[in-house]
Structure formats: C-alpha cells, structure tokens
Amino acid sequence: MKFRRQARKEDHIDVTNFIDVLLLLLIFFMVATTMTKEGHLKLELPQAVGSDDAPKVNRIEVIIDQKGGYSLNGQALINSQSETLLRAIEKLAISDKKTPFVVTADANVPYQAVVTVMEAAGQTGFANLQLTTKLPGGAAKAP
Numbered sequence: 001m002k003f004r005r006q007a008r009k010e011d012h013i014d015v016t017n018f019i020d021v022l023l024l025l026l027i028f029f030m031v032a033t034t035m036t037k038e039g040h041l042k043l044e045l046p047q048a049v050g051s052d053d054a055p056k057v058n059r060i061e062v063i064i065d066q067k068g069g070y071s072l073n074g075q076a077l078i079n080s081q082s083e084t085l086l087r088a089i090e091k092l093a094i095s096d097k098k099t100p101f102v103v104t105a106d107a108n109v110p111y112q113a114v115v116t117v118m119e120a121a122g123q124t125g126f127a128n129l130q131l132t133t134k135l136p137g138g139a140a141k142a143p
Contacts, residue, residue: 060073
C-alpha cells in the first residue's frame with residue numbers, strides 16, 4: 001500500500017508586526033531628536049582696564065613685530081628662529097628665573113610666533129609669563 005506523504009507546512013515567522021513597530025520607533029526618534037546646527041564661535045580678544053603697577057626696570061620683554069621678528073629688551077635679534085631666541089633668553093636669564101617675562105606682540109603677528117616665545121620662556125624656566133594687552137583707549141598696557 002502506498003501512503004501519500006502529508007504536505008508539510010513551511011515554518012516561518014510573521015515579521016509584519018515587527019516591521020511596523022520598527023517604523024513607528026524610527027518616526028518617533030526622528031521627531032523627538034533635536035537637530036542642532038553647529039555654530040562657529042566668534043572670538044573677541046579681551047581688553048584690560050587698569051594701571052601698570054609693575055616696575056619696568058627688572059623684567060625681560062620680548063617684542064614681536066608685524067613681520068614676526070623678535071626684539072629682546074629693545075635689542076633686535078639677528079633672525080626669527082626659535083634657537084636664536086632661546087639662546088638670547090638664556091643669556092639674559094642666567095641669574096634669576098623669577099623675573100617677570102613680558103611678551104608684546106603686534107595684532108597681525110601669526111599666533112605661532114607668540115607660541116614660540118612662550119615655549120622658549122618655558123624651556124628656560126620662566127614661570128611668571130605676562131602678555132601685553134590693549135587698553136580701550138588704544139594705549140598698550142603690560143600687566
């Protein structure tokens with residue numbers, strides 16, 4: 001006797017409800033998420049108000065001109081290389097590392113020139129670093 005085989009039902013999972021839930025969750029998160037626009041920071045350099053009470057006699061002052069050249073206590077350096085600046089600072093600072101170190105830079109100087117002076121001051125051991133600021137009237141002021 002020949003028996004007929006029973007047709008097997010294919011097993012499958014109905015994912016229609018799962019897809020509906022996922023789409024609803026997607027819509028919910030899209031609506032609930034706030035889209036923020038990245039803004040650019042506007043940088044305004046601060047101005048300092050006050051008087052210069054520090055004595056100007058006993059300090060080391062580095063002036064950076066518009067072209068990026070360095071002057072150390074009124075004496076212009078031969079070139080604007082960091083090694084030349086480092087040697088000149090070391091020569092002036094043999095005795096006292098607690099002397100105030102003042103950096104005066106032109107407004108149009110590249111930031112790297114100021115960083116070079118700050119690195120040289122740090123390498124020679126100066127901890128009292130000051131930056132010259134601009135008074136609201138336009139006159140320069142060293143802190």
